[in-house]
Amino acid sequence: MTATPKDTAAIESWHAHVYYDPTTRAAAAALREQVAERFPTAVLGRWHDVKVGPHPQAMYQIAFSNADFPLLAPFLALNRQGLTILLHPESGRPKDDHLLHALWMGAVLPLDATMLPEVSTPHG
Numbered sequence: 001m002t003a004t005p006k007d008t009a010a011i012e013s014w015h016a017h018v019y020y021d022p023t024t025r026a027a028a029a030a031l032r033e034q035v036a037e038r039f040p041t042a043v044l045g046r047w048h049d050v051k052v053g054p055h056p057q058a059m060y061q062i063a064f065s066n067a068d069f070p071l072l073a074p075f076l077a078l079n080r081q082g083l084t085i086l087l088h089p090e091s092g093r094p095k096d097d098h099l100l101h102a103l104w105m106g107a108v109l110p111l112d113a114t115m116l117p118e119v120s121t122p123h124g
Contacts, residue, residue, distance in 0.1 A: 011089040014069055016062040016076055017055060019084040019109065027081040028060070034079060035062055039072050054098060054115040055086075063090075073103075080105055092120045 020028035035042055045061035052059070064072050076085055084106035088097045095116040 010091040011066060012092070013066060013090045014064050014073075015086075015088055015090060016064070016072075017059045017086040017088075018062065018080075019055070019057050019059045019086070021058060024081075024083060025058075027083055031076075031079060031081060031083065032060065032062075035072070035075070038075065039064065039068055041065060041068060042072065054111040054113065056109050056111065077105055082106065084109060086111075090120075093118065094120055 018028055018031060032044060036044055041064065043063040045063065047058075047060050048055070049058045051057060062072075073087060076087070084104070086098070086109070087103040087105065089101050091097055091101070095113060095118050098111055098116055099113060
Protein backbone atom coordinates (compact mmCIF):
# COMPACT_ATOMS: atom_id res chain seq x y z
CA MET A 1 0.00 0.00 0.00
CA THR A 2 1.34 3.41 -0.96
CA ALA A 3 1.19 6.26 1.55
CA THR A 4 -0.75 9.36 0.57
CA PRO A 5 1.71 12.04 -0.56
CA LYS A 6 2.17 14.96 1.80
CA ASP A 7 1.06 18.36 0.55
CA THR A 8 4.02 20.69 0.02
CA ALA A 9 1.75 23.60 0.95
CA ALA A 10 2.52 22.61 4.55
CA ILE A 11 6.03 24.03 4.10
CA GLU A 12 5.94 27.58 5.46
CA SER A 13 9.66 28.31 5.04
CA TRP A 14 13.12 26.72 5.24
CA HIS A 15 16.10 26.61 7.59
CA ALA A 16 19.70 25.89 6.71
CA HIS A 17 22.04 25.07 9.60
CA VAL A 18 25.67 25.69 8.70
CA TYR A 19 27.98 23.63 10.93
CA TYR A 20 31.57 24.58 11.69
CA ASP A 21 34.40 24.07 14.14
CA PRO A 22 37.36 26.30 15.05
CA THR A 23 39.24 25.22 11.91
CA THR A 24 36.32 25.94 9.55
CA ARG A 25 34.84 29.05 11.20
CA ALA A 26 36.47 31.35 8.62
CA ALA A 27 34.86 29.39 5.78
CA ALA A 28 31.51 29.58 7.61
CA ALA A 29 31.96 33.35 7.98
CA ALA A 30 32.76 33.75 4.28
CA LEU A 31 29.68 31.75 3.29
CA ARG A 32 27.55 33.80 5.69
CA GLU A 33 28.76 37.05 4.09
CA GLN A 34 28.03 35.71 0.61
CA VAL A 35 24.51 34.67 1.61
CA ALA A 36 23.84 38.06 3.25
CA GLU A 37 25.02 39.86 0.12
CA ARG A 38 23.10 37.76 -2.40
CA PHE A 39 19.93 36.95 -0.44
CA PRO A 40 18.85 40.08 1.47
CA THR A 41 15.54 38.55 2.57
CA ALA A 42 17.25 35.61 4.29
CA VAL A 43 17.50 35.96 8.07
CA LEU A 44 20.90 35.05 9.50
CA GLY A 45 20.76 33.66 13.00
CA ARG A 46 23.29 34.06 15.80
CA TRP A 47 26.60 32.25 15.86
CA HIS A 48 26.37 29.31 18.25
CA ASP A 49 29.97 28.36 19.02
CA VAL A 50 28.82 25.44 21.19
CA LYS A 51 26.18 22.74 20.78
CA VAL A 52 22.64 24.10 20.97
CA GLY A 53 19.29 22.32 20.83
CA PRO A 54 19.46 19.15 18.75
CA HIS A 55 22.61 20.23 16.93
CA PRO A 56 25.80 18.26 17.73
CA GLN A 57 28.28 21.05 17.06
CA ALA A 58 28.68 24.78 16.52
CA MET A 59 26.42 26.27 13.86
CA TYR A 60 24.41 29.22 12.67
CA GLN A 61 21.01 29.20 11.03
CA ILE A 62 19.79 30.78 7.81
CA ALA A 63 16.00 31.17 7.66
CA PHE A 64 14.50 31.77 4.24
CA SER A 65 11.27 31.71 2.29
CA ASN A 66 9.93 29.17 -0.16
CA ALA A 67 10.48 31.80 -2.86
CA ASP A 68 14.23 31.89 -2.08
CA PHE A 69 14.64 28.10 -2.05
CA PRO A 70 15.24 27.57 -5.81
CA LEU A 71 18.25 29.91 -5.76
CA LEU A 72 19.54 29.72 -2.19
CA ALA A 73 19.67 25.92 -1.86
CA PRO A 74 21.80 25.47 -5.03
CA PHE A 75 23.98 28.41 -3.96
CA LEU A 76 24.70 26.65 -0.66
CA ALA A 77 25.39 23.37 -2.47
CA LEU A 78 27.97 24.97 -4.77
CA ASN A 79 29.57 27.33 -2.24
CA ARG A 80 29.62 25.42 1.06
CA GLN A 81 33.44 25.06 0.94
CA GLY A 82 33.33 21.60 2.51
CA LEU A 83 31.05 22.68 5.36
CA THR A 84 28.21 20.44 6.44
CA ILE A 85 24.77 21.99 6.01
CA LEU A 86 21.40 20.69 7.20
CA LEU A 87 18.54 22.02 5.08
CA HIS A 88 15.01 21.37 6.32
CA PRO A 89 11.48 22.63 5.81
CA GLU A 90 9.45 24.40 8.45
CA SER A 91 6.09 22.62 8.35
CA GLY A 92 5.08 22.90 12.00
CA ARG A 93 6.48 19.44 12.82
CA PRO A 94 10.06 20.05 14.04
CA LYS A 95 10.94 16.42 14.74
CA ASP A 96 9.84 15.24 11.30
CA ASP A 97 11.33 18.29 9.58
CA HIS A 98 14.78 17.74 11.10
CA LEU A 99 14.89 13.94 11.03
CA LEU A 100 12.70 12.76 8.14
CA HIS A 101 12.35 15.66 5.70
CA ALA A 102 15.91 16.98 5.92
CA LEU A 103 18.42 17.39 3.11
CA TRP A 104 22.10 17.12 4.02
CA MET A 105 25.03 18.69 2.21
CA GLY A 106 28.21 16.99 3.37
CA ALA A 107 28.34 14.62 6.33
CA VAL A 108 25.08 13.56 7.97
CA LEU A 109 25.42 14.52 11.63
CA PRO A 110 23.53 12.84 14.49
CA LEU A 111 20.85 15.16 15.85
CA ASP A 112 19.47 14.82 19.39
CA ALA A 113 15.87 13.84 18.67
CA THR A 114 14.91 14.33 22.33
CA MET A 115 15.35 18.08 21.83
CA LEU A 116 12.80 18.24 19.00
CA PRO A 117 9.07 18.53 19.74
CA GLU A 118 6.58 16.72 17.54
CA VAL A 119 4.61 19.92 16.88
CA SER A 120 5.69 23.58 16.96
CA THR A 121 4.25 25.76 19.67
CA PRO A 122 2.74 29.07 18.51
CA HIS A 123 4.79 32.18 19.27
CA GLY A 124 3.26 35.24 20.81
